[in-house]
């Protein structure tokens with residue numbers, strides 16, 4: 001799947017096109033949730049995801065999202081970002097639309113964690129977790 005968004009910006013779900021160095025650089029150095037994540041871990045996560053969607057300006061990787069799932073009961077949405085200079089012009093919405101609504105898992109349950117972007121996800125039918133959802137935290141958290 002490739003989808004042009006205008007001005008040379010494009011979405012693509014080809015995992016081979018992901019610029020792992022660029023994604024690693026953002027996640028390890030800029031993100032609040034994956035600081036210090038090693039490059040080989042990012043490489044493995046991209047390789048093993050059921051779906052990744054990249055956002056590109058020409059050849060430049062300017063955004064990313066990753067979904068992993070058993071394909072039946074649950075999909076987890078992770079590592080969503082758009083580079084700062086590309087934010088605020090609707091690209092995040094298109095990135096989420098592509099990975100959540102346009103892919104093969106649109107009809108099953110999705111879960112994600114976010115510190116402050118819940119407004120973005122509300123647009124795609126994400127809501128507060130039900131009292132039935134339980135969570136076990138990392139041991140080193």
Ligand SMILES: CC(C)(COP(=O)(O)OP(=O)(O)OC[C@H]1O[C@@H](n2cnc3c(N)ncnc32)[C@H](O)[C@@H]1OP(=O)(O)O)[C@@H](O)C(=O)NCCC(=O)NCCS
Pocket residue numbers: 080081082083086087088089090091092093094113114115116117118119120
């Ligand atoms: C979250 C992020 C991907 C949004 O990308 P973006 O391209 O700026 O998003 P858009 O321009 O499509 O904005 C979409 C809408 O979401 C809202 N939104 C964007 N970031 C938001 C945030 N952090 N909190 C609440 N709403 C947010 C915008 O206000 C906009 O709503 P509007 O159209 O009603 O004004 C981007 O800000 C980002 O990479 N942030 C840092 C990383 C991060 O927090 N990722 C999410 C981890 S779960």
